[in-house]
Amino acid sequence: MNKDLDMSADEMYWRMKIFDSLSYPSVIISPDKTLVGANKKFYEAFNLSFKEIYGKKCFHVFLYKDTPCNSDQCTISKVIKDKKNHSFTLRHHFRWEERVFSPILDENGDVAYVIGSMRDITQAKALETQLHGVKEFISRVIHSSASAIVAADRQGNINLMNSMAKELFGDYNGGEGKIKHTKQLYPPGKAKEIMGMLRDEKIGGKGKLIIPRTTIVNSQGEESEVEMSAAIIYDEKGNEFATMAIYNDLKDKVEVEKELKLIQKQLAKSEKMASLGQLAAGVAHEINNPLTGILFYASLLLERDDIDQSMQEDLEYILEDVNRCKEIVKSLLVYSRSSGSDKNIVQFNEILEQSLTLIRDQKKFRNITIKKDLSDEMMLINADTSKLNQVFINLVINAADAMNGVGTITLTSYKNKVVKKIFLEVKDTGKGIPHKDLSKIFDPFFTTKEVGKSTGLGLSIVYGIIEEHGAQISVKKTGSKGTTFILEFPMYFALEEEPSLCKP
């Protein structure tokens, strides 16, 4: 006998009352899909009476069909089979409804009936859509940010990296890549230090930190400089819940700073060179007159008939040394640029070839191979030919000295139309320039060669001439295998052939 039938009329009455007072329309369905009852809310909502539903099949009332649904898709069949709740959502135009079906078990634990409730979830759905929209918007804002954004849980496990962060740090791949934890984003020990600073109220306020410049490490182990602001995210109870950091790459800033430093260095150098030039010009000018006097009077003495052999030899020594002094004075004047300049439009490689003919037969070059890798292209520059000769000769002589007269000098010329420059590289197989000397080689009178033989003016004269031509010279490479000097000259363009981006 069914135990339900044992209950008192009073209890039965209250159970019906409870069923009727449910705020959702609900129906009772027997396992053969027949409707056996419904609550008040149901009759109101569907505008039906008990008579109209009693004994009808669920597919008649709900789906207006004469045949049952496919049993695989029938939620009631699923409830009967699994003896547990099943639900689905329905959309009627702008209304959303959730239908929940629960089993009512008999004393044997079998499904005696199924109770179906229809809940209007339109408002909840609207909120859900709104929330989804807000989430989507925030996600778009985060991912399209020009700054790199990283968020992590309390343990430091990264759970968000926006596109810029992935670019900055590399292999993240939603936690499946190499990068998983915040400590991998910094040099060893740094992540802990940052967390300490974040928690320190005295630094940037509690849970906040701004570091104008710090070092980060990417998945390849490469370090770079960033500006960073970080924060601890607290939950509603004030407990630490997560951390987040925003990084701005300082690569461009670092580059500009480097360039500025270089320009400052170059400026300081050219200021030094200019004042040395003035000094040299003054000294050269002052020495020139007495030297001319010595030369004149020594020559007069040498012409006298009453001097003996030894005096004649002494006078010849005097004349030889005075002439050497005159050469030095001449060099000083070139260095100080006080000698005039005679510029013409010339073919770069021709001047280079001309300079080589001047030195080719010298004893110094007997055991030296000179390799030429000169561009076939037309390479015009506006230059003083004889000064350019001095530049090339000085560089080639220095190269020969560095190789102790044995080795190979390679001259490579080429042009780059984009930067509008003509390049010359002078490479030797000599002993190289020690690092400590690199900043001094262009200084006047700096020499590592035998005193008396070299004045140390060669490269300073070269530097002066190069500057006068709006060109640049530097050591591209140096080491035990040799040295390469690189020269960059501005390319000459006749006005009509000036390259233009607008020209087809």
Ligand SMILES: Nc1ncnc2c1ncn2[C@@H]1O[C@H](COP(=O)(O)OP(=O)(O)OP(=O)(O)O)[C@@H](O)[C@H]1O
């Ligand atoms: N190709 C090179 N390889 C190695 N060292 C070099 C080279 N060119 C220049 N140097 C170094 O730079 C110094 C300065 O060169 P610079 O031409 O100004 O003077 P110098 O050759 O010593 O004397 P000068 O040119 O007046 O005869 C040299 O003494 C040498 O130490």
Ligand SMILES: [Mg+2]
């Ligand atoms: Mg020299």
